[in-house]
Amino acid sequence: MISILLIVKMGNSQNFSIGTEITTNYHIESLLPEIGLKLNIPLSKHSQFETSLFYQIRKNDGAFSINYDLYVFDVNERYLVVPFMYKFSSQIINLSFGIxxxxxVGxxxxxxxxxxxxINNYHxxxxxxxxxxxxxxKS
Structure with a gap:
């Protein structure tokens, strides 16, 4: 995964921060972009709540048959992704987990x-x- 992150701090380090993030997912044949907004809310010196809203593209393939002829196709599935994460930070290691x-979306x-x-329909x-x-x- 390649990540470009721009965080804009709002106030001092005890306040929340917002930013944008551009990442890519590696697929066997290509790199697929993701772009989103990110929000970090500090809870204590070593912990914070993180949430984001990402637009993500996932590559998928399929096949169908008409009169015994087989046709193969590739589609890009588009998703909105919203993670809710708890992050623990220290000088040695950072740990994030959540849902x-x-x-x-199409x-x-x-x-x-x-x-x-x-292809007129995909389900x-x-x-x-x-x-x-x-x-x-690692920090």
Whole structure:
């Protein structure tokens, strides 16, 4: 993952901070962008609450058959992702954990194995997902 982070401090270090973050997810064939807003609220000297709102693209593929001919396609699924994280910071290590909520907002075709075939409909089972997220880093 490649990350570019811009944090704008509002007041002193005891107040919350807001910023933007641009990251990428590595897929086998490409880098997929993510962009979002981030909010950090200090709770104590070593702990803080973090939340964000990200626009994320995930690559997926599929196949279908018409008259025994097989067609393969790639789509980009678009999500809004909202993590709610607790972060513990020390001079030795940083530990973050929490939950995230992923809401499906749409899709777009990136390629089809036959240029004469058009994909008009794409369906996923779950339009929202809950997940657990964690991170471990060195200060």
């Amino acid at each position: 995230n909520y992923n809401y499906y 899709w777009g075709v990136t390629s089809v194995s036959d240029e004469n075939v058009q 996923i089972e779950d339009t929202y997902l809950f997940g657990v997220q964690g991170a471990l880093s």
